[in-house]
Amino acid sequence: MAATISVFERSPDGGRGLARDMGVRWALEEVGEPYTVRALSFADLKGEAHLARHPFGQIPTFEEAGLTLFESGAIVLHIAERHAGLLPAEADARMRAIAWMFSALSTIEPAIVEHSMALLFERDRPWHAERLPLLEDRVHARLAPLSRRLGGAEWLEGGFTAGDLMMVTVLRRLGRSGLLDAYPNLSAYVARGEARPAFVRAYAAQRALFTTASSY
């Protein structure tokens, strides 16, 4: 039975794959698990049916057999545990890959989201110009050590893992900010992730939905 994931009906990012379903789609493509999509309007997100799936009224959710999950990190971990290809078999290496998933979502992403939210919602506030360098510093305080740790390696822990999948997904949220430009190895790391056939398929799938929707 195919899994169902919930996604935005209309894309706030214009189909650039920055919404939180992207990592889940990518993981499903990496392991070759088919899935169907439930596209939700912003009104649907706050409706009782969706709140039963996701207490915070967000996307993505994941449903398969009797299981309903929210939180993209948990969904990607679930997919990675059920299929080969996203987590090392050896126990310690597996935990290190999972640590990078938590790192992406709880150490790296908050600074990136705080920066992008300020650009979206505080641009017209009187403090924006003075506060922006402070937010950029917080992003660099995450990117610089990450760049140092990655060094010249291809992925964070040997072969590609769910940790890299989550980290690349999070770094892509920097979008056109230019903040990644100071770290050529991180830019190349993101590009390596985006070049994976599974990423390309996932990106095309999310984009196709919005291309169709925008022609309504």
Add this chain to the structure above:
Amino acid sequence: MAATISVFERSPDGGRGLARDMGVRWALEEVGEPYTVRALSFADLKGEAHLARHPFGQIPTFEEAGLTLFESGAIVLHIAERHAGLLPAEADARMRAIAWMFSALSTIEPAIVEHSMALLFERDRPWHAERLPLLEDRVHARLAPLSRRLGGAEWLEGGFTAGDLMMVTVLRRLGRSGLLDAYPNLSAYVARGEARPAFVRAYAAQRALFTTASSY
């Protein structure tokens, strides 16, 4: 062989158990795993020895046999996977508990940290007074649905899990802000967590370190 965790030598919170080692200590106490502590100065955190353990130069880290881990979420998950008591045995219930761990760290905590960082570091900025209600709104946008989901239940998914451990740990970071007061069921939930014997032991252990240190 006992695990070693790294913690702050001096407590920025004065021993109120708000640093990120608290969840790890609590998990170790819940499962009855003994551990030793490596207390680090702020200079130690940025030294090469610690950066090898933790790329971002933070606490906590966890070392046991050949494994070194960072990220409190990953460490708590590792402990929960190796010992009974923090994750349900049934596969779907186990994943739902893990989803709450991700939710605590990646949906709830960022809003709380953004709010508390503004109180710590932007209090003297000209924008602080005008911006504070905006940050409080973001915290309430997380707490209100969490309160609704918890309802009258004791814990988030049946019995106490690592998801509750992480969620209570994160909610405690609201500290004396008063933001939790609007949600009596969440306040009671946090109090239930703090009343667990394992929490009490973990709290006393982190506090003892600082009481000793402050008498140097």
